[in-house]
Amino acid sequence: MRVLVTGGAGFIGSNLVGTLLARGHDVGVVDNLSTGRRDNLAPEVWFRELDILDTALQDAVAEFAPEAVVHLAAQASVSESLRDPERDWAVNAEGTRLVAAAARQVGVQRMVSASSAAVYGEPDEADLPLKETARKAPANPYGKSKLAAEGLMAAELAGSPTDFASFRFSNVYGPGQDGAGEGGVVAIFCTRLRDDVAPVIYGSGGQTRDFIYVGDVVEAIIAAAEASGSLASMGSGADAASYNISTGAETSVNGLLDALRAASAKMGEPIFLPARDGDVDRSSLDPAKALGAFGWHAVAPLERGVTSTWRWFGGHA
Secondary structure (H helix, E strand, O other): OEEEEEOOOOHHHHHHHHHHHHOOOEEEEEEOOOOOOHHHOOOOOEEEEOOOOOOOHHHHHHHHOOOEEEEOOOOOOHHHHHHOHHHHHHHHHHHHHHHHHHHHHHOOOEEEEEEEHHHOEOOOHHHOOEOOOOOOEOOOHHHHHHHHHHHHHHHHHOOOOOEEEEEEEOEEEOOOOOOOOOOOHHHHHHHHHHOOOOOEEEOOOOOEEOEEEHHHHHHHHHHHHHOOOOOOOOOOHHHOOEEEEOOOOOEEHHHHHHHHHHHHOOOOOOEEEOOOOOOOOOOOEOOHHHHHHHOOOOOOOHHHHHHHHHHHHHOOO
């Protein structure tokens, strides 16, 4: 299969590209390298340094002529979305529409686009783990732009031969994640523990997330790309093409740090700071729909995932 990955030089993208290559697929990448790195990609990967908002995007997609497009390019920082919501909307919402338009015009068979647990906002605790049909109340511009992106992709591809799906990732972590800035809490904790700097926890640490290992996310994307039947019509209404890619389990930030302490044998005490604007208190997503649609479920337990991640960070000072 010929697969084009936008944002393919980034964390999830480079893990996906490496697995696709290992399984014999032809892989192309479009990435503006704002957060990704060219040296994350093998030399044989077809590559264009390009922003998804660039008018040359359609030509690049046509040049590679993929059978499937995996859209991972995004503005992924919640705090940045609060500082510059217009840019966040342009990249996440309009950018997704432009990628979908290019996929439709080239005749791509299937497009899988990265969405986020942030589309749900603060959930009703009785509804956890959330199904795809749960109430949507994004708590920040990032979540709003991701939710809008789902609708814009669906509108762009409706009635075309291009099947599509939006993957609502929970909190993805694993080797290769950026520990700088807002990289994910696992990567940030690993970096600080490695450097013998106290981890920082915002709020009480009792807030929960649904942490999913990047290898499981890669398997979900590949399973969906190779699935038979339509992914866009697995249900009715606005959530028909949406899938939670998650474990369904809640882990507190304090519990995560305890798991990393066990993996790293570093016992540094955390620093507690006030909770940040836009952060939800509890989060977990029900992945049952993905299992029914294309036979995927997460297999990496947190302890194994954080141990693998810690080993990677230990070798990348």
